[in-house]
Amino acid sequence: DIQMTQSPSSLSASVGDRVTITCRASQSISSFLNWYQQKPGKAPKLLIYGASSLQSGVPSRFSGSGSGTDFTLTISSLQPEDFATYYCQQSYSIPYTFGQGTKLEIK
Amino acid sequence: QVQLQESGPGLVKPSETLSLTCTVSGGSISGYSWSWIRQPPGKGLEWIGYIYYSGTTNYNPSLQSRVTLSVGTSKNQVSLKLSSVTAADTAVYYCARVGHGGNKYYFDYWGQGTLVTVSS
Numbered sequence: 476d477i478q479m480t481q482s483p484s485s486l487s488a489s490v491g492d493r494v495t496i497t498c499r500a501s502q503s504i505s506s507f508l509n510w511y512q513q514k515p516g517k518a519p520k521l522l523i524y525g526a527s528s529l530q531s532g533v534p535s536r537f538s539g540s541g542s543g544t545d546f547t548l549t550i551s552s553l554q555p556e557d558f559a560t561y562y563c564q565q566s567y568s569i570p571y572t573f574g575q576g577t578k579l580e581i582k
Numbered sequence: 583q584v585q586l587q588e589s590g591p592g593l594v595k596p597s598e599t600l601s602l603t604c605t606v607s608g609g610s611i612s613g614y615s616w617s618w619i620r621q622p623p624g625k626g627l628e629w630i631g632y633i634y635y636s637g638t639t640n641y642n643p644s645l646q647s648r649v650t651l652s653v654g655t656s657k658n659q660v661s662l663k664l665s666s667v668t669a670a671d672t673a674v675y676y677c678a679r680v681g682h683g684g685n686k687y688y689f690d691y692w693g694q695g696t697l698v699t700v701s702s
Contacts, residue, residue, distance in 0.1 A: 476643075509688040518676055518692035519627065525686035562627055566687040570642040571617075571629040 477501050477565050481574035487582040492553045496577045498546045498563035507567035510539055510548045513576075514559045522561075523548065553579075584609040586677050586693035594671075594700050600664040604677030604693055611635045611653060615680035616660040617689060618651065620673040623697075628673075632680055633660060667700045674698075 478501035488494050498508065506526035511519035521530045523539035526546055536551040550557055558581050563574040590602035604616065618630040631641035633651040641649050650663040660677060674695040681690030 507686060511689070518678075518695050519689070520692070521681075521688055521690050524681075524683060524688040524690075528683065528686070530688075530690065564627070564689075569640055570644070573627040573629070575626050 476570055477504060477568060477572055479563055479565055479572050479574040481561075481563055481577050483577060484575065485578040485580065487580050488553055489582045490553050490555055494550045494553055494579065496548045496561055496563075496579075498541075498548070498574050500544045500546075500565055500567075503543045504565045504567035506542045507565055508539070508541065508546045509564045509566060510537075511562045511564065512557075512559045513562065519562060555581075584679060584691045586679065586691055588675060588677055588693045588696040590696060590698070592697060592699060594667055594698060595702050596668055596700055597666055600662070600667050600671065600675075600698055600700075602662045602675055602677075602696065602698070604660045604662075606658045606660070606679075611658050611660065615687075616651075616653070617678045617680055618660075618662045619676045619678055619689070620671075621676070621695070622670075622673045630662070630664075630675075669700050672698065672700045 480499045482497045508526045510523040513519040527539045538549045560576045560578045585607045587605045594600045612635045615632045615634045617632040633639045648665045652661045674697050676695045677693045678689035679691040
């Protein structure tokens with residue numbers, strides 16, 4: 476299985492901050508990397524697919540980059556509704572696997 | 583707008599079989615694969631498997647011996663069966679559509695999830 480490791484596991488930030496979350500794969504996954512946002516008690520929501528493609532309806536302050544083993548999710552200017560847990564997920568090979576999550580909290 | 587709704591018992595006894603159904607509305611299940619994903623309370627996400635609308639399946643090897651996915655095209659439904667459950671199978675179970683753009687695959691629509699507790 477491909478292991479996905481996110482850093483940091485938790486992060487405190489303020490509204491308006493620029494935030495970057497990192498995801499590393501245990502082997503090369505090309506650009507088969509997706510990012511999700513999950514709020515408490517809710518299902519995950521797709522933000523980014525194919526490492527850098529913004530899902531329809533997702534604000535442009537979210538962006539993704541990377542290829543191979545190292546990827547980043549960037550939120551350019553945090554909004555109050557962005558405080559949530561973020562997961563990366565690889566779709567390069569079966570079984571699909573997720574990172575352990577990064578919890579973004581209000582400072 | 584595609585909507586997914588999971589349904590099934592919220593409590594299952596150890597050693598029994600967990601059975602859940604995902605009903606898709608606002609679109610057809612045809613042309614897509616449909617996945618099940620679970621999340622133990624307070625923990626991360628685990629992919630269980632997917633089924634193509636034609637019936638082709640692919641399972642997580644860690645669960646393969648206990649999992650069966652099926653489709654009911656006439657009812658626009660996808661079903662999950664997980665046998666010989668233990669407390670470790672307690673989780674929120676989600677169904678999700680496997681969307682695709684080019685050769686990229688991702689979970690673009692999700693159900694709200696249903697909590698299944700394994701306990702006697």
